[in-house]
Amino acid sequence: MNSSLARNYNRKKIAFKRGKGSYLFSTKGTRYLDFIQGIAVNSLGHANPYLVKAINKQAKKIWHVSNAFIIPEGERLAKRLTQKTFADSVIFQNSGAEATEVAIKIARKYFFSIGQKAKNRILCVRNSFHGRTLAAIFASGSKKMTEGFGPTVDGFDHFNFGDHKSLTKAITKKTAAIMLEPIMGEGGIKVVPDWCLKELRKICNKKKILLILDEVQSGIGRSGKFLSYEYAKIKPDIVPIAKGIGGGFPIGAVLMSKKVSKYMTPGTHGSTFGGNPLAMSVGNAVMDQIFKKNFLNRVQQSSKFFMKELRKIQKDHPNVIKEIRGRGLLIGIKVKVDQMNFIKKLFENKLLTIKAAENVIRILPPLNVKREEINMAVKIIKKVCKTYN
Numbered sequence: 001m002n003s004s005l006a007r008n009y010n011r012k013k014i015a016f017k018r019g020k021g022s023y024l025f026s027t028k029g030t031r032y033l034d035f036i037q038g039i040a041v042n043s044l045g046h047a048n049p050y051l052v053k054a055i056n057k058q059a060k061k062i063w064h065v066s067n068a069f070i071i072p073e074g075e076r077l078a079k080r081l082t083q084k085t086f087a088d089s090v091i092f093q094n095s096g097a098e099a100t101e102v103a104i105k106i107a108r109k110y111f112f113s114i115g116q117k118a119k120n121r122i123l124c125v126r127n128s129f130h131g132r133t134l135a136a137i138f139a140s141g142s143k144k145m146t147e148g149f150g151p152t153v154d155g156f157d158h159f160n161f162g163d164h165k166s167l168t169k170a171i172t173k174k175t176a177a178i179m180l181e182p183i184m185g186e187g188g189i190k191v192v193p194d195w196c197l198k199e200l201r202k203i204c205n206k207k208k209i210l211l212i213l214d215e216v217q218s219g220i221g222r223s224g225k226f227l228s229y230e231y232a233k234i235k236p237d238i239v240p241i242a243k244g245i246g247g248g249f250p251i252g253a254v255l256m257s258k259k260v261s262k263y264m265t266p267g268t269h270g271s272t273f274g275g276n277p278l279a280m281s282v283g284n285a286v287m288d289q290i291f292k293k294n295f296l297n298r299v300q301q302s303s304k305f306f307m308k309e310l311r312k313i314q315k316d317h318p319n320v321i322k323e324i325r326g327r328g329l330l331i332g333i334k335v336k337v338d339q340m341n342f343i344k345k346l347f348e349n350k351l352l353t354i355k356a357a358e359n360v361i362r363i364l365p366p367l368n369v370k371r372e373e374i375n376m377a378v379k380i381i382k383k384v385c386k387t388y389n
């Protein structure tokens with residue numbers, strides 16, 4: 001096909017005409033079990049009837065007004081987000097990268113406002129992922145993402161995942177915040193242990209710096225908790241979210257404590273589209289579903305079952321599977337064979353999955369995935385493992 005789209009994606013040669021729950025139907029009519037879900041975006045599956053109803057209802061009323069006015073749908077969503085998290089207030093955006101950018105702005109503005117202008121550097125994990133804007137790629141500390149996009153955006157320092165010595169060493173008088181993903185998504189589904197998050201909180205308190213947890217991929221029930229840091233029973237200062245909160249509609253947001261939010265005064269940040277009534281009504285509908293009684297418990301149960309089944313396969317195929325990683329329904333299979341070949345074989349068996357770093361296959365079913373759909377995926381994964389014997 002002679003496409004007029006830029007070539008910045010390596011697209012698979014398939015298109016879909018519709019989706020329903022965990023399934024996608026190709027333009028040729030083939031049904032696929034979609035365990036990518038737009039990379040953790042469609043938290044409630046495709047064409048979720050409750051979300052469809054909510055968006056239709058709002059579309060007939062009002063789509064967009066400027067943030068120059070009060071937006072009741074956004075007031076409601078922000079209130080609900082603060083009631084369910086550590087946060088005292090929220091800024092809405094349209095994507096994850098924007099949300100992480102705002103998180104950085106908030107941290108810098110805080111220190112500027114309390115008279116510590118020099119404290120403006122953000123300490124991040126090397127080879128992490130915070131989005132594709134200029135600041136976000138340099139925050140990632142990954143050569144692959146930054147090469148060709150110089151000059152370097154200054155203001156970021158890095159430490160290696162799991163290297164606690166290099167972390168403490170990297171904190172200087174200029175460090176404003178530590179920013180990391182509690183579960184590294186693109187980086188290979190690496191879970192930061194709870195004790196580690198607790199220690200990080202202690203270090204930040206001791207050094208009087210801020211803790212930013214990027215929950216763009218791990219948030220909104222994906223881990224089995226609304227936000228994954230809840231497992232560690234800590235309170236961060238700033239949390240960017242996106243993906244799952246819109247259930248497929250582009251929404252980003254930054255959650256923050258009063259300590260830092262009070263300096264985000266009029267004019268310090270803005271977004272034309274961020275927080276518009278259409279987006280906010282979808283966000284509220286997602287919240288309605290995720291906070292239904294037992295919803296998050298069911299995510300945890302689905303995860304437990306899925307992980308158990310995957311570990312059984314690993315035991316039977318130690319030559320193929322090295323490790324099962326993840327938390328909740330953010331699952332990684334680290335394979336010993338060629339990752340892309342494995343993904344291709346799953347695809348040929350009508351199961352959609354996507355790669356992550358470290359030869360990991362990412363599995364992201366919708367949060368309301370059914371047991372029989374997990375069983376179907378398990379069967380396909382088993383079948384593909386057998387082909388390597």
Ligand SMILES: Cc1ncc(COP(=O)(O)O)c(C=O)c1O
Binds near residue numbers: 186218
């Ligand atoms: C942890 C994390 N932060 C930020 C982003 C960027 O989000 P977006 O692609 O919506 O800009 C992503 C996207 O995958 C992510 O996983």
